[in-house]
Amino acid sequence: MVPPKARSDDGRLSHQGFVPIIERVGAARPIVVAYHAVDPAWRSPLAISEQALEEQAAFFARRGFVGLTASNAERMTASGTLPSRAVVFTFDDAYATTARAADVLDAYGFRATVFAVTRFVGSGEPMSWYGVEDEDPGRMLPMGWDDLGALAGRGWEVGSHTCSHPLLTGLGSELLADELAESRELLAGHFGSCTAIAYPYGVADERVAAAARSAGYTVGFTLTRIFTADAPLLRPRVGLFEADRGVRLRAKLSRPALATRSSRLLRSARRFRRRSWIPAEPRTTA
Numbered sequence: 001m002v003p004p005k006a007r008s009d010d011g012r013l014s015h016q017g018f019v020p021i022i023e024r025v026g027a028a029r030p031i032v033v034a035y036h037a038v039d040p041a042w043r044s045p046l047a048i049s050e051q052a053l054e055e056q057a058a059f060f061a062r063r064g065f066v067g068l069t070a071s072n073a074e075r076m077t078a079s080g081t082l083p084s085r086a087v088v089f090t091f092d093d094a095y096a097t098t099a100r101a102a103d104v105l106d107a108y109g110f111r112a113t114v115f116a117v118t119r120f121v122g123s124g125e126p127m128s129w130y131g132v133e134d135e136d137p138g139r140m141l142p143m144g145w146d147d148l149g150a151l152a153g154r155g156w157e158v159g160s161h162t163c164s165h166p167l168l169t170g171l172g173s174e175l176l177a178d179e180l181a182e183s184r185e186l187l188a189g190h191f192g193s194c195t196a197i198a199y200p201y202g203v204a205d206e207r208v209a210a211a212a213r214s215a216g217y218t219v220g221f222t223l224t225r226i227f228t229a230d231a232p233l234l235r236p237r238v239g240l241f242e243a244d245r246g247v248r249l250r251a252k253l254s255r256p257a258l259a260t261r262s263s264r265l266l267r268s269a270r271r272f273r274r275r276s277w278i279p280a281e282p283r284t285t286a
Contacts, residue, residue: 029230030073030086031065031253034198034223034237037095038104042139045241046132047097050104052242057108059249060087067110069157070196074219074232090221090237092161092198093117093127094148096141102154114143114151115161115198115221118183121145129165129200130279145190152191159196160184160217167201167279168208176208180215195219201278202237209233 033056040049060067066083068076070090076082089105089112091098098114105112120127122144126137143151148158160183162168168176180197187194195218199208202223212220212233220233227236244252251257 028082029077030068030082030088031060032070032073032088032090032221032235032237034202034221034239035089035091035101036093037097037139038091038100039095039097039139042136044135044139046135047139048240048242050100052245053101053104054107055245056240056249057089057105057110060110061108067105067108067112069111069155070113070159070219070221071157074196074235078232088113090115090198092223093165094121094143094161095127095139096143096147098143099147099151102151102156106154111155111157113157113159113196114148115159115196116143116148116183116187117161117163117165117200118186119164121148127165130167131201149190157196158187158191158194159198160187160194161198162200165200167203168199168211169203169205170279173211176211177215180212180217184215184217197221198223198237203278204234206234 035048035053036046037048038050038053039047040051063085065085065087068086068088070088073082073086073088076086087110089101089110091101091112091114094114094116101112117127120142123142124144126140127142128140132140152158160180162179163183164179166175166179168179171179184194184197195216197212197217197219198221204212204220204222209220209231210233218232219235221235221237222229223237223239230236238252240249240252
């Protein structure tokens, strides 16, 4: 049975159950969306084409969203000055192709935050960590410092994705502190400040969040199918991909979809889910 149509608050018709999340979020939280590379020739979940990104940006623009960087959105959330419709575009790993996103987002007046793995920035060598060993090295090239500076000059924020992209929940306290602090200090030295971090593999817990706070970050982001927490150093994001267009995009950002992501049942089930591209978590003491 096709559900009846209802009119959303922006005057557009939408199927019942597919009302955009903007009606739920209000002024309390921005929508934070996550990407990796921008590369139409790369057939990988890590990549999205400019065409798909443009359609997703247009989705937010048509609905009157204001685009903010991660740290600006967090400051405005804390002060109660966040616009009623705010979106934060984020790009993990700082692939060389991330630069392509700037032209797409500029057309709609949106800025973004890119999270860099500092060990690779400017190295000219393919990025590599557990889970991407089989990817084409030519697609894994990082941005250089000048490339990141060019994005910063266009209003983007440069945040940390740690030094080497480890699973932070599996690190001992000393290594954890080093990965967080060294990357932040290096980025702050280049760009004046670094207050935002995206956790590698999208995974963090209360111990990692506390370490990030101690290292000087004010906002940190996870990236999981299930929302397990929502606090300044554990902000959830929604991953958007090549196939997320049209009805699928509206459905993914709908109230039912977001409610499902934070449901108690699925949060419990997540404990038994093993993702093969994430390393195991034997905690060390080093």
